Amino acid sequence: MIIGKPALIIHEMQKFVVDPQYAGFPALANQVTERGIAKKIAALATAFRNAGAPVFHTPARGRPDRKDVKVNTLIAAMSMKGTPLPQDHPAQAYVEGCEFHEGDFEIPRSSGMTAMVGTQLDTLMRRMDIETVVVTGVSVNVGVAGNVMVASELGYHVLVPDDCVAASDMETHRAIVDNQMRMIARVVQSEDVIAELAG
DSSP, rough: OOOOOOEEEEEEHHHHHHOOTTOOHHHHHHHHHHHHHHHHHHHHHHHHHTTOEEEEEEOOOOTTOOOOOOOHHHHHHHTEEEEEEEESSSSGOOTTTOOOOOEEOOBSSSSSSSSSSSSSSHHHHHHHHHHEEEEEEETTTTHHHHHHHHHHHTEEEEEEGGGEESSSHHHHHHHHHIIHHHHEEEEEHHHHHHHHHHH
């Protein structure tokens, strides 16, 4: 299952995305809460750290002036509404269980949908000789799907722990994971990845 050196990507597990108190997409936040996604990602991240494998946090951190946002999609247009969150706003923080730990990597992006395009993520993973990428977080609808597709295109072996990713609803989750992601990644359970890391 894991080929060569693995890395874990934790995508957008921030309060303004997945905490029901702050989230702009309540349905997605509810799925994350109901399915216990953060707790499962936390266990997986602990296993990666214990194995000496890198953990990459890939938050969305927009510029206050939004000058780098290209309004060429519906979701980009939606992101332009309202006032941007200050970088020190509580909603920018990671949710409980998915916090940054010493030794982790943080690869923020100020625009775009995925962490694999327009950031240092690919360059860093290549420098570290990473071959297998384990993609977690949200959302299966957009960001996770984009990371999986681009990572696969760039030549990485991609694992998607089904219990560590979420969409806006289970019907959408199942449709994308079962019909799209399984064609370009290996869909697994987090406990299987943890067991393999433990060796």
